[in-house]
Amino acid sequence: MIGTLCLAAGLLAETTAMAATTNQTNKRVIQKTAQSPRVIAFGRNDEKTSPAKTVEEKQVKPLAMKIGKIRLTWPERPSAVQYQVVVLRSEQDVEANIALAKEQIFTNGVDLDLSRFGEDAGKFYWKVCALDYNGNPIGHFSKPQPILEGSELNPIAPKPTTQFEQMDYAPVYPVYSWIPTEGAKHHEVQVYRTSPDGDTLVHSLRAGTYDVYEDGGYTTPGKYYWRVRAVDAYGFAISEWSGRKYFTVTAPTPIAALGDSITHGGGAMSVPPGYLLYDWETYSSVPVKNIGFSGNTTGDMLERFERDVLPFSPRVLVIMGGVNDYRAGTNGWHIVQNLKAIKEKCDAYGIIPVFLTPTPINPTLMVKRAHIDQPPYDWKTHQDYVNDWVMQQTYHLDIASMLSDSSGWLNASYTTDGLHPDYFGKKYIGEQVGLYLKQHFPWVTNTLTKKPVPQYMGH
Template sequence: MKRLQKRWIITGVLGLAACLSAGIEPVAAESAAHAVRSVKTAPDVPRVIALGKRESASPSETGSVIPAVKEIRNVRLEWPERPGAVQYQVVLLRSENDEAANIVLTRDAVFTNGVDINLSRFGKAAGGFYWKVCAQDYEGRPLGHFSKPKPITEGSTLNPEAPKPTTQFERMDYVPVYPVFSWIPVDGAKHHEVEVYRENDWGDSLVHRLSAEEYDVYEMGGYTTPGRYFWRVRSLDETGNPISGWSEKSRFTVTSPVPVAALGDSITHGGGAMSVPPGYLLYDWETYSPVPVKNIGFSGNTTEDMIERFERDVLPFSPRILVIMGGVNDYRGTVNGWTTVQHLKTLRDKCDAYGIIPVFATVTPINPDLMARRAHIEAPPLDWQVHQQYINDWIMRQTYCVDVSTMLADGTGCLRSNYTTDGLHPDYFGKKYIGERIGQYLLRTFPWITAGLVKKPVPVFGQ
């Protein structure tokens, strides 16, 4: 269970695992000012629960050969992400005949929507293989049916020489201040190295070099300087030696000012279903807001952390509206509701001082049973609901406020089990509700600001 226990569930607290892999080596002056923050109120907890990784081949490893197909040493298969999927199972078939006796290889516990498989032992026979994939939940139960088998040469990359970036920054309204870089690793990779560059007219300058593990790495040095950037990744073996080339460049742009931004913890930062990082659109509530919102979330933040980074992370973007949603890491830890409210008041005062309109969103509920059973997250105090309610009562008395928590709770006040996998982070339906609710409130309340803002298309998932 080691491999996955290092990944995501919260890196320090609410988290989508902000510090999961991470040694950061700033190598440019503009990154020196970014302080590495520490979470004060909750223990380090891995983001993903280890379910193991298995690969099995049938006794007979032969198959038909398709002429004119070049020798296949490796194949990278990709498919659309599925809401609620924690993992995927990939099956290779000798031919289009979809039956158990025709299975040549099965790859289980794939924790991203793509996989690199070594087929060199099959020789030229691999050219005639077909493949199919099925999304699975935390327990390994299928979410629907397998896809229809397709030739190994369809929906794939033959003999890939580098990892495949999977971040979706180009489809977001704005790149997050704290991006999470993710990829499909090459077969056999144990570690990864990520480099981030700023593009200049006179050449590219290295900003950060990050040490990562298998699938992703959380950036702890925020990007607040406007400009054009790109990142790339390569795979390493157990001893840290490269086993692949560098990936293609994956670009993103930092712009300022922005009309609307959101300050928060991992609920704002994004990610969900225990294995999907914030670099995807699927579990970011900003995706579903009809108003474009700049993501200034940081996984694991308490409200005190949000105060500490206000000037550094918020002011460079000069937002006219700032959505503030924090407190879950407070009340599930050691911070009482009264103290959290004092912190929120400080954030309100900072907004007033800088001419920013604060919009408070209620703090979301949790599901302690799922947190303990699935995510192995430390149990919250028995009176956590008292503190959560105290915070939300104050929020709902503010001039600008929106309730996103009531509809996420079941009859006992806990986060609905069908809205979460790990008990802490809302998944697809929860994030979609939060984004739509906040966005509609902004449209209705601030038409003089939101009218005319251009929103990128909202994707449709699960079809």
């Protein structure tokens, strides 16, 4: 916006996203260096990116009051790898008025300790800016708003950020995410199943700073919830438990999708699949059950077919796999044999398979940004072999071509880490799948109800 000046100093710290690697199938890892980016903007602001009011919708007039810790939240922004928050001493948006600036925030919220400012903190304002991989601002800073407006004072537990309740179906393999308690690096997650006779603990998970990937699939119908708390390095609690976040497992689900991390979700290196933003199922015009599992090869998909697919009795199964095979050196012929075996299982159980061409990769970005092993020089040959087979199937959809650049690589404008398509890529996949399913299986899709598709800032 005219009149806005952004001063950038430093580069974005190295980040890694290893969720789709074969050896690390249940987590993303964000590695940070000591050097922090700094992007401070003054002057006019973009009204559209104003942080959401998360606690109260009414205006809160800034008062002189002593604030200890405070939690700020805002809507997630497509393509954002991290965020920067700036706290101002008053509404005046000038550099001399900065009380605090915090960078390398890898989720859409942050806890800040303002106790050292005493009663002055009650009159502070704050703003936030989304940053890309290189530490460059995406759009502009939000309009400064009072620190007490829409914030949470003295939070005692992490804040869950998953959006399962907005999804058409809960994923078979949930990924739990949260805004961490200020200063916490380790967390514990508990998952419960509810019943009239009481809640039953399913299991506990040890987690890092922001999220944890579920390694046990949920195929038994019922109502579940999860909660999280911060713990120290020895597992002792340093916060209260968060509020409960519920998800429901239902069956049957007429349409489902079997795949790897491209189907599972997540993107821009730091956003896990618990968000709608980077799940292609979000953008399908018909509801699709997510049976993706990050890091899966086609062999893994074949192995878990009976365990993860059959409980939901789908009439139509969307199948996309192979990227984790050919980027690791698996021969295209072997990949096709696994896909053929999956097709045979579908035929045996009366399921209609719809095959998608597996997405391409961008080796340069994979190695440079995500520190993923260099794929073999002939990976494209094996992807082409798989795609040729897919295009010969009765029901098939080519989504790889539209995501490719002139060299056949994953277009850099569609990805941050070179492996996972981000917002525009996932949106394209979901829209094309939904359109295809409506055209070919109206006898299934006409009976289904789709939840609203979210609209994101600037898109």
